[in-house]
Amino acid sequence: MRFCFQIVGRLTAYCGGVLRPEEERWIAEHLRSCARCRAREERIRRQIDLLQTLPLREPPDRTWTSIEAELSKSDPFEAAMALPPGNQRRSTFGLIPRRLAITVVLVIFAVAVFAVARYGLRLGVQQWELNLASYLDLVDTVAAATADPKRNDFPAAPGFMDVTLADAKAALDFPVISPESLPGGYSLAAVRLYMRENVRALQLRYQNEEGALCLFQMPANVKPSLGNRESVQDTAGGVQCRRTRSQRCVAYRFTLGRTRYVLMVREMDMALTDRLIQELRAAYEKAAA
Amino acid sequence: MEASRVEKIAKNDLSDQLIRDCQVGDREAFHVLYDRFKRKVYSLALYMTGDADLAKDLTQEIFVKVFRDIRAFRFDSSFSSWLYRLSTNRCLNALRNRRSRREVAIDEVSGTSAEIAPDDPLQQQVTDSMRQAVSRAVLSLSPPLRAAVVLRYVEGLSYGEIAEALSCSEGTVASRLSRAHGLLERKLRSWRPLALGDQL
Numbered sequence: 414m415r416f417c418f419q420i421v422g423r424l425t426a427y428c429g430g431v432l433r434p435e436e437e438r439w440i441a442e443h444l445r446s447c448a449r450c451r452a453r454e455e456r457i458r459r460q461i462d463l464l465q466t467l468p469l470r471e472p473p474d475r476t477w478t479s480i481e482a483e484l485s486k487s488d489p490f491e492a493a494m495a496l497p498p499g500n501q502r503r504s505t506f507g508l509i510p511r512r513l514a515i516t517v518v519l520v521i522f523a524v525a526v527f528a529v530a531r532y533g534l535r536l537g538v539q540q541w542e543l544n545l546a547s548y549l550d551l552v553d554t555v556a557a558a559t560a561d562p563k564r565n566d567f568p569a570a571p572g573f574m575d576v577t578l579a580d581a582k583a584a585l586d587f588p589v590i591s592p593e594s595l596p597g598g599y600s601l602a603a604v605r606l607y608m609r610e611n612v613r614a615l616q617l618r619y620q621n622e623e624g625a626l627c628l629f630q631m632p633a634n635v636k637p638s639l640g641n642r643e644s645v646q647d648t649a650g651g652v653q654c655r656r657t658r659s660q661r662c663v664a665y666r667f668t669l670g671r672t673r674y675v676l677m678v679r680e681m682d683m684a685l686t687d688r689l690i691q692e693l694r695a696a697y698e699k700a701a702a
Numbered sequence: 703m704e705a706s707r708v709e710k711i712a713k714n715d716l717s718d719q720l721i722r723d724c725q726v727g728d729r730e731a732f733h734v735l736y737d738r739f740k741r742k743v744y745s746l747a748l749y750m751t752g753d754a755d756l757a758k759d760l761t762q763e764i765f766v767k768v769f770r771d772i773r774a775f776r777f778d779s780s781f782s783s784w785l786y787r788l789s790t791n792r793c794l795n796a797l798r799n800r801r802s803r804r805e806v807a808i809d810e811v812s813g814t815s816a817e818i819a820p821d822d823p824l825q826q827q828v829t830d831s832m833r834q835a836v837s838r839a840v841l842s843l844s845p846p847l848r849a850a851v852v853l854r855y856v857e858g859l860s861y862g863e864i865a866e867a868l869s870c871s872e873g874t875v876a877s878r879l880s881r882a883h884g885l886l887e888r889k890l891r892s893w894r895p896l897a898l899g900d901q902l
Contacts, residue, residue: 425880429854431861457883460890463836464855466829472744472761477736483766484732 417443420450428457541612543631545675546640547571549659552677556661567627567677573605573616581606585613587632588672590696595619596688599626628693629675637666637675649683650690665690669697721781724772732769739782740765742857743789749852750793751800752841760796764789779866786859786867790849797845839889843882850878851886 420443426432427440444451548570556566569575576584578591581604594600599619607614614631629637644657647665654667658681665676665686676689723731743764747757768785775784840851846868853864854875861872868875 422877422880425883426861426876429861429879431876456887460883460886461855463832463890464840464851464886466833467749467836467840467856468833469741469745469856470748472740473758476740476744476758476761477733479762480736480765480769483762484769 417447417450420444420447421453424450424454424457428454428461541610541635542638543607543612543614543629543635544638544640545570545629545664546638546642549639549642549657549662549664549677552662553660556679566679567618567625569603569605570607570616570629572609573607573614576604576606578604581615584608585615587613587630588670588697588700589615589630590672590693590700591617592692592696595626596692597621597685624679626676626678626689629677631673633668633671633673635673637673639664639666650687650692650694652690652694654690669694670701672697718777721772721775721777724769725775735768736765739785742782743785745856746786746789746852747793747796749837749840749856750790750845750848751796752837756796756800760789760792764792767792783863783866786853786857786863787869790853790867794845794849835890839886842889843885847878847882847885850875851882854879 420440423432423436423440427437430437432440444454551571552567555568578601582589582591584606591601591604598621600621601617602620602625603616603618605616605618607616612631612635614629614635617628617630619626619628631637639657642657642659644655644666647654647656649656649665649667652667652669654665657664657666661679663678663681663686665674665678667674667676667690674693676686676693678686678689720731720734724735740761744757744761747760747764748754751757751760764785768788771788775781840848843851849868850864853859853867854861859867861875864875865872
């Protein structure tokens with residue numbers, strides 16, 4: 414037994430013949446016993462008959478002409494030829510699907526944020542870093558293991574190759590200096606060149622009777638790094654520099670013009686360091702002139 | 703126009719090939735497609751808006767959009783469903799955007815029945831009167847209810863096809879039609895069809 418309120422909402426669908434057979438059956442049963450619902454059903458059927466008398470209408474004759482004129486303005490026929498099928502939405506960039514365009518923009522933004530966070534905002538010039546921290550460790554290890562400090566106490570840094578001075582100068586595109594001798598009786602003993610990606614650097618090894626020192630040179634866009642070792646601001650030979658100590662070595666980082674230098678010596682001898690850097694400065698000024 | 707295409711139109715059969723021809727920019731195929739659907743689209747716009755001029759403009763806009771976007775059609779639904787969804791949305795948007803309601807010319811909407819009973823002026827008058835009353839009643843419905851009624855009874859769509867066109871469930875379609883019939887009953891209660899021979 415069904416009640417009228419259960420029937421009323423379904424009468425339209427019942428008249429449309431879209432109900433499940435089971436529903437249709439119990440509505441038909443109810444209608445047989447309920448005159449009021451039968452009257453409702455009758456009214457709905459009459460309405461449907463009336464609504465179905467509304468005819469499909471023909472558009473005005475000029476409609477197709479207007480459509481053709483509109484299509485010719487932007488020539489969608491050619492656009493249809495150019496576009497691949499299946500892309501429902503397109504960006505204002507035309508042929509690029511909107512999702513792809515958004516993804517590309519997001520990736521570029523993420524890379525930009527990462528680059529700024531990692532390298533800072535340096536517009537115009539690409540910055541590189543030459544990590545010499547492990548080289549300092551190597552120098553310390555070699556010095557500790559070698560009984561005679563005069564022998565090979567500043568080996569080739571990782572990635573540096575022994576070359577002739579002429580080859581090194583030909584390969585480098587920044588001002589370099591290469592004095593044959595330095596104060597303290599040091600004379601040039603080895604020339605090593607680093608060339609990877611866009612980074613170029615030079616390592617010169619000087620030797621005297623008591624030991625050796627080495628001098629790294631690199632362009633201004635290559636920053637020498639010595640890791641997390643503590644460094645202090647210092648002045649040597651009239652040049653501002655940062656001094657970093659390891660167990661068996663002292664490194665001085667300074668800049669002359671467009672070239673960065675790292676001078677590494679065994680012992681911290683301020684007088685000798687002053688003379689060394691003064692000599693290097695004079696050599697740079699001479700080369701620059 | 704190719705004979706095979708004409709036959710297919712006559713048989714109410716829209717081939718995938720015709721759509722594919724449209725997708726590669728075949729103007730003739732576009733014209734065939736227009737001929738096939740022009741009455742359905744125009745009637746939907748006309749009964750939805752009650753304005754013949756606006757319905758003509760909407761028909762033009764809809765077909766221009768169809769031809770521009772037809773490359774996006776992926777054959778994962780029937781073309782008519784895709785077209786009805788696009789057309790219904792455009793009509794509903796037009797109604798939403800229309801700030802000042804234009805005067806509705808009921809006789810333009812419901813048409814005349816001269817083509818049905820050209821020799822019987824009385825029958826013609828009865829039919830015209832009835833259509834005007836029905837059109838007026840349909841136009842009094844809210845746009846979502848009106849869309850359901852027009853798609854069901856003028857366009858002859860199934861509940862499933864209406865649900866697809868209106869982006870709703872079949873239950874919602876049934877509910878809207880039921881509410882629409884409740885409202886139409888009050889509007890049409892005063893109208894009584896005249897039997898042949900009655901005096902107007």
